[in-house]
Amino acid sequence: MFERSPFQRGPEGGGLSKMLSANPAMWTVLAINVAYFLLLELAGGSENVEVLIKYGAKYGPDIADGDYWRLVTPVFMHIGAFHLLANSISLLIFGGIVERSYGWRAFLALYLAAGVAGNVASYAAGPTVGAGASGAIFGMLGAFAVYLYLNRSLLGSSAPGSLGGLALIIIVNVSLGLTTTGVDNWAHLGGLIAGTAIALRLSPRATTEITYGLNRRLVRTQAVVRQASMATIGTATVTAFAVLILITVLISLGDSDGNRDLTENLTGRAITALLEERFDEASSLARRALLADPENDSLAILYLIKGLGESQQGNTDDAIQDLTRALAYGFTNPESRALAQNELSRLTGR
Structure with missing residues (x-):
């Protein structure tokens, strides 16, 4: 050519x-x-x-x-x-x-x-x-x-x-x-x-x-x-x-504020999707929030949502990895920490 x-x-x-x-x-x-x-x-x-x-x-x-x-x-x-x-x-x-x-x-x-x-x-x-x-x-x-x-x-x-x-x-x-x-x-x-x-x-x-x-x-x-x-x-x-x-x-100019707003919006939608048992959508929204700002203040919650969603879809390895990360970042809410620990124990058998 x-x-x-x-x-x-x-x-x-x-x-x-x-x-x-x-x-x-x-x-x-x-x-x-x-x-x-x-x-x-x-x-x-x-x-x-x-x-x-x-x-x-x-x-x-x-x-x-x-x-x-x-x-x-x-x-x-x-x-x-x-x-x-x-x-x-x-x-x-x-x-x-x-x-x-x-x-x-x-x-x-x-x-x-x-x-x-x-x-x-x-x-x-x-x-x-x-x-x-x-x-x-x-x-x-x-x-x-x-x-x-x-x-x-x-x-x-x-x-x-x-x-x-x-x-x-x-x-x-x-x-x-x-x-x-x-x-x-x-x-x-x-x-x-x-x-x-x-x-x-x-x-x-x-x-x-x-x-x-x-x-x-x-x-x-x-x-x-x-x-x-x-x-x-x-x-x-x-x-x-x-x-x-x-x-x-x-x-x-103003882009940092836009990213934070986007992350908060995606996090809220991911929580709603998880509560309504739309696990695939919850994982997807959590993943998008992490991409938009993987250094935000909700990392533990986002990895928990993503891990629970992956677990419900049968993606055990991804779920274990996400839940481990969630616990590593730490929770301020004891109930969320207990939820991550229990699900991780169920998946790993330990």
Whole structure:
């Protein structure tokens, strides 16, 4: 689908050393992603919410309190092996093309800025925990599209076909995101917009170089691509991050109060659902409250509700884990503590 551009410098063949030398930044990012994933797995699991928050996932309440670094670290984090595998394949394909076209410095600027922009968009959409390189990869798609469009005269017939293929990939991914649960469409959109916008400044552009000989006789003309200078890359990157931080600060105004209100609302609804024996709904509401603010003052009650709900649904292992956490956080109400202890004893037989 994507024909090779004359100035996408990459290995036509050869071994591992040529592959690494063609895309040093992409391979470095991929290695960081894998290392981060292994760290999460060793720390308790890359799908464990508490582990994700502890090790730097996007988490609204902490960002609202000034942890802006949480907009950067999730770009290198992944939730589960399939998430890592899917993004790694996309990075190998599109990241490699962008790095060979733009150069490694511009690639890193685009990857980070698009990834952070995706997290800012996701943060604006809600306080839930999130991680992944999807925003950065959508930024790669936007950057490649800009590259193809600006150099379409030199690329010839390959440009329209490649642009059409990119459009199809974006449409398919957006459609899957809208019809599949657990997909952060706002992160995808934010990354795509940021990557496209920054690429308009950083994209290499084809120019015609004319060579003259003696008596100013024309010797030859050739198409030459000129990549963005260090100064241009630096200015564009600093500007992008300044804008993104400003947007984050504006979003954060009043956000902490909003998260607390949301948690209180979900907790109240979870208690009501439990009392009415709607156990599945009670567990779901408690889980949402924990995601919205896992450091609130009702952790023991929320884990108790979730544990009782899981128990009634036959999810014994999850119920034991939740009830143990509830007791660890401690109850001010003796009746609630006794309820958690009795249910835990029943499940464990002790």
